[in-house]
Amino acid sequence: MRGQLIYAADLFDRSTxxxxxxxxxxxxxxxxxxxxxxxxxxxxxxxxxxxxxxxxGPQNLSEVVAEAAARLPDAVAIDRHGTTVTFAAIMSTIETLEAVMPGTDRDSLLTMTVMSSVPGLAEAGPDELDVVLQGVRANATPDAANAH
Incomplete structure (x- = not known):
């Protein structure tokens, strides 16, 4: 038997x-x-x-987002086609999902949150999700967050 794992490099590092x-x-x-x-x-x-x-330090995007939400909750995490989502809003949704889906890892919850927060993202496909997640990571850095 053979298997293959395909994963989002923005959400998981290789060791994860x-x-x-x-x-x-x-x-x-x-x-x-x-x-x-x-x-x-x-x-x-x-x-x-x-x-x-x-x-x-943070090893994956969900940790980066949690740190950004604690440091700069009102900073823009996502700005796509007229939809703006803050780090606080992302963390609030993740925490709500954790309450109703105990045991689910935060990376999966982050993906669900982003996909459900941005209209049309699910239909746009994995490449567009990758672009959005790269933007979230960039916006989470102190220099990028201060620019907003």
């Missing part, structure tokens, strides 16, 4: 994507080893994995 694949493989292995296992009982984390340095 590799970690998702490792977790998925652990689930598959556990189910093959014990078909009666409850999926919720499968250990997804490697006990020997090192914990990332907390001071290393």
């Amino acid at each position: 994507a590799e970690a998702m694949v490792e977790r998925y493989l652990r689930i598959l292995t556990a189910v093959v080893d014990d078909p009666d296992i409850v999926v919720g009982d499968i250990a997804l984390h490697d006990e020997t994995a090192q914990v990332a340095d907390v001071d290393a």
Whole structure:
């Protein structure tokens, strides 16, 4: 059997994507080893994995957005075809989604938030989503945020 993971490089760095694949493989292995296992009982984390340095800074776009929302909540995160969305609005939606969809990772919630906040973005396709996400990252930097 073969598999392939296609991921948005603006949302996930390579190590995060590799970690998702490792977790998925652990689930598959556990189910093959014990078909009666409850999926919720499968250990997804490697006990020997090192914990990332907390001071290393943001590793993905959802962390960058959270930091920008805390630092400059009213700064424009998205400005596309007449639709303007602030970092505070994005974080508010993410937090609401977290409450109704516990356990969903913030990168997925960010994608859902952006796709639902910008009219026509879903129909525009993945290339346009990438452009919008690159703009969000650029707007989250202190220099770009101060320009707005």
